[in-house]
Amino acid sequence: MxxxxxxxxxxxxxxxxxxxxxxxxxxxxxxxxxxxxxxxxxxxxxxxxxxxxxxxxxxxxxxxxxxxxxxxxxxxxxxxxxxxxxxxxxxxxxxEPAIKPAALQSESKKVGVLATKGTLSSLLFHSTSENHANGIRIIEQVGTGLVPLIERGKVDSPETKALLEKYLNPMVASGIDYLVLGCTHYPYLLPVLRELLPNHVKIIDSGxxxxxxxxxxxxxxxxxxxxxxxxxxxxxxxxxxxxxxxxxxxxxxxxxxxxxxx
Structure with a gap:
């Protein structure tokens, strides 16, 4: 084999x-x-x-x-x-979304997770959050519409940027210092994410x-x-x-x- x-x-x-x-x-x-x-x-x-x-x-x-x-x-x-x-x-x-390293390194004790509805609603996600995010506020955001746009190659489109701004702004306003990407499509959005996020917010994926x-x-x-x-x-x-x-x-x-x- x-x-x-x-x-x-x-x-x-x-x-x-x-x-x-x-x-x-x-x-x-x-x-x-x-x-x-x-x-x-x-x-x-x-x-x-x-x-x-x-x-x-x-x-x-x-x-x-x-x-x-x-x-x-x-x-x-x-x-x-x-x-x-x-x-x-x-x-x-x-x-799985890389909650553990983000939780361990977060200084603000606030971590954003951008993922699909199917991931965020799963038992495994919630058990991971409970096990590794004690004392950390996890701010979840369903990335509705992002995967279809990426599947069409519209990674840097105005529509994609508008959706990301809608999803990221409340997280940033709440004080996150880490953003966990909970979908394997999302690393292709890294250039746009870095453009939209403040410099102090670090991005983690599982690759x-x-x-x-x-x-x-x-x-x-x-x-x-x-x-x-x-x-x-x-x-x-x-x-x-x-x-x-x-x-x-x-x-x-x-x-x-x-x-x-x-």
Missing amino acids: NNHPIGIFDSGVGGTSIWKEINALLPHEHTVYLADSKNAPYGEKSKDEIIELCIKNTEFLLQEGCKLIVVACNTATTNAIDYLRAHYKVPFIGI EAVARQTKAVLVKNDLLTSSNDNGTYRFITNAKAEILEYFLQDFRGTTELTYQDF
Whole structure:
């Protein structure tokens, strides 16, 4: 199994932010990325719908021979990771908003979390907040409308900026000094976020931590590749391939991108 690929899935292009971190840390690993853009956003769906979509994505990646699966979606992780781990033998890496490091480092004791409705309403999110944010005021904001805009490549559009201003201004007014990004799509908004936020507000996402955890689980299960060559990087989408290609433009020529109606 060592030279089998790592599987990664998300409700679209957002999880490519996670893939980039994994690829930077583990460039010799083969990867298969599944973009379920046709069903984005997951954050507005019920828990049962999210689990069904995660089962479909998992089955697809297992058919591709994946040795480990990264659920590169906060909503999918918080709603379906326990089910997936209980029903499949392959190791799963999940993603949660990075509340713990923000809470530990916050001086104002006020931390903003920008995430989807599906993540913020999940039991896992609330248990994480309770366990790691004692004495910290967590200011939650549902990022309604952001994922569809990112899925259309409108990262720097006036509409996106207007939504972000609407969501961020109350957080800033309340005195946050950390903003936690609770959706893998949102790191693509970093340039706009930095433009809109005061300099003292620090932004945290989960990408690097997920990559480190992926490596740790591969080592623990003796699944690291034995190859010293760069891996093969396959991306499969069930929507317009042009959008996925846009977010992977820095890797043009090294990735294989295909459309498939799964």
